[in-house]
Amino acid sequence: MTIVLNQPFVPNAMSPTRRRVFVGQTEKVASPPVRTSSHDAVDALLVACADGDPASFAPVYDALGPVAYGASLGILRDPDHAAEVTQEVMVEVWQTASRFDAARGSARTWVATLARRRAVDRVRSEQAHRDRDQRDTDLRTNESARDVVVEDVERRLEGSAVRRCIEGLTPTQREAVVVAYYGGLTYREVAEQLDKALPTVKSRIRDGLNRLRDCLGVRHG
Amino acid sequence: MADQTTATGPGGVPDDVWDLLPGYAMDALDHVERQAVERLLASDADARRALDEYRDVLAAFVVEAEPPAALRSSVLAQVQGTPQVHDRTAGTPVPESAPGGGSPSAGGSTAATSGPASSVAAPGRASGADVVDLDARRRRRRRWGTAVAAVAAVAAIAVPSTIAVQVTAERDRLQEQAQVVSEMLADPDSAVLRASVEGGGEASVLVSGDDMFFHAEGLPELDPDKAYQLWVVEGDGSVSSAGLLALRGDQATALVQGEHGVGMAVSVEPESGSEEPTTAPIVVLGA
Numbered sequence: 001m002t003i004v005l006n007q008p009f010v011p012n013a014m015s016p017t018r019r020r021v022f023v024g025q026t027e028k029v030a031s032p033p034v035r036t037s038s039h040d041a042v043d044a045l046l047v048a049c050a051d052g053d054p055a056s057f058a059p060v061y062d063a064l065g066p067v068a069y070g071a072s073l074g075i076l077r078d079p080d081h082a083a084e085v086t087q088e089v090m091v092e093v094w095q096t097a098s099r100f101d102a103a104r105g106s107a108r109t110w111v112a113t114l115a116r117r118r119a120v121d122r123v124r125s126e127q128a129h130r131d132r133d134q135r136d137t138d139l140r141t142n143e144s145a146r147d148v149v150v151e152d153v154e155r156r157l158e159g160s161a162v163r164r165c166i167e168g169l170t171p172t173q174r175e176a177v178v179v180a181y182y183g184g185l186t187y188r189e190v191a192e193q194l195d196k197a198l199p200t201v202k203s204r205i206r207d208g209l210n211r212l213r214d215c216l217g218v219r220h221g
Numbered sequence: 222m223a224d225q226t227t228a229t230g231p232g233g234v235p236d237d238v239w240d241l242l243p244g245y246a247m248d249a250l251d252h253v254e255r256q257a258v259e260r261l262l263a264s265d266a267d268a269r270r271a272l273d274e275y276r277d278v279l280a281a282f283v284v285e286a287e288p289p290a291a292l293r294s295s296v297l298a299q300v301q302g303t304p305q306v307h308d309r310t311a312g313t314p315v316p317e318s319a320p321g322g323g324s325p326s327a328g329g330s331t332a333a334t335s336g337p338a339s340s341v342a343a344p345g346r347a348s349g350a351d352v353v354d355l356d357a358r359r360r361r362r363r364r365w366g367t368a369v370a371a372v373a374a375v376a377a378i379a380v381p382s383t384i385a386v387q388v389t390a391e392r393d394r395l396q397e398q399a400q401v402v403s404e405m406l407a408d409p410d411s412a413v414l415r416a417s418v419e420g421g422g423e424a425s426v427l428v429s430g431d432d433m434f435f436h437a438e439g440l441p442e443l444d445p446d447k448a449y450q451l452w453v454v455e456g457d458g459s460v461s462s463a464g465l466l467a468l469r470g471d472q473a474t475a476l477v478q479g480e481h482g483v484g485m486a487v488s489v490e491p492e493s494g495s496e497e498p499t500t501a502p503i504v505v506l507g508a
Contacts, residue, residue, distance in 0.1 A: 054301045066285035082288075159284040162282050165281075181279065186251060187249050188251065202240050209243040
């Protein structure tokens with residue numbers, strides 16, 4: 001993996017005073033984000049479908065499918081793989097709806113968490129395949145498939161709520177956070193990729209996420 | 222708030238485990254690190270809250286995108302034939318419709334989001350055990366007094382050695398339960414806690430990470446207007462309902478997943494259950 005992440009992100013025009021996770025959309029967003037006003041309603045839909053009526057899941061899919069697909073696509077980039085992961089995630093959402101706890105976070109965050117985990121699992125199993133294949137083949141064009149480059153990251157961040165907060169990180173924090181998020185890497189792998197000590201990487205990611213948290217106004221309890 | 226300078230917890234959790242919380246939220250930890258974080262989460266409501274915040278931050282990276290149109294019917298068809306993993310107990314308190322009213326110390330559904338193994342709920346996984354619908358319950362709670370204070374003091378689940386030597390038979394019996402319980406038993410850090418039930422019977426709980434498998438036998442039959450209610454005891458001494466126990470003969474089992482409890486307790490409540498305990502516990506497991 002090559003990391004090219006040394007230019008600052010261009011601040012976008014979103015109002016810095018908006019605090020909600022679901023900030024405005026851009027033309028790049030394929031579907032409107034779940035709006036703040038419907039946030040509680042989506043939570044309630046999810047809670048309701050835990051009663052076991054499959055028909056009650058259709059509105060849940062409509063509201064949260066785009067979250068699962070967007071999360072998967074952001075990490076996997078391949079639409080077919082993202083669709084497969086989305087299917088797995090949404091079935092899991094149905095199966096485990098009773099575990100959703102609105103006191104701990106929104107339905108959107110819950111689904112994004114599940115989707116991220118499955119997408120990362122897939123990145124890692126693909127990487128394992130690739131590593132095996134690589135031993136038998138010469139250099140191939142897709143060798144750089146997992147490269148995280150700044151233009152690409154900018155494109156993927158477009159329309160996301162963190163977009164306006166990312167530039168508030170130091171370059172080294174940004175690098176570590178972005179590589180860990182989009183690369184689906186472990187701390188150890190991030191440290192290897194960036195050729196930095198493990199504790200350094202841990203503290204950069206921690207400090208980076210703490211800054212993002214404060215910038216986004218995320219606060220529980 | 223995730224203050225990295227937070228003093229070490231009662232279980233001796235080193236500060237650097239706090240530093241792993243962002244990595245836990247990002248699925249960026251190895252197995253050993255993940256277990257260390259899960260121990261911290263089990264005993265520390267602040268850590269759970271910090272984790273929830275990190276998850277919100279990561280969710281803010283997500284740009285929603287419309288999935289392929291064909292996926293909708295495919296998912297909805299699969300859902301039709303897929304059972305849900307809970308067995309909603311009659312009388313289990315329902316969640317508040319409006320989020321945000323939860324207690325700051327509310328523990329909850331982290332099993333659903335706490336690790337790859339626990340998040341994959343295959344159909345039928347829960348067969349043979351009652352999966353208590355913990356997370357849909359109302360999160361009102363109060364302190365239960367001295368009975369659970371001792372449990373709370375055991376911030377990280379630990380088995381006193383005098384009990385540990387007696388649990389082999391109990392472990393063998395539990396092994397026959399569902400796959401999930403087998404997985405819990407395979408966890409080298411799992412522990413079995415057991416105690417006599419006031420009024421008759423024995424109760425035990427197998428603890429593995431965020432999962433707890435409760436079993437009781439020899440329980441006396443109750444008046445028709447009463448029921449046994451199971452509670453999860455958390456590190457701060459608060460308790461939350463794990464639903465009513467369904468008796469089969471004089472036995473009852475309950476699989477509780479995703480609770481960062483440090484122990485369990487049972488009380489006798491009205492048959493419809495209570496939002497919080499109204500009587501003293503007849504058994505407390507955890508110390």
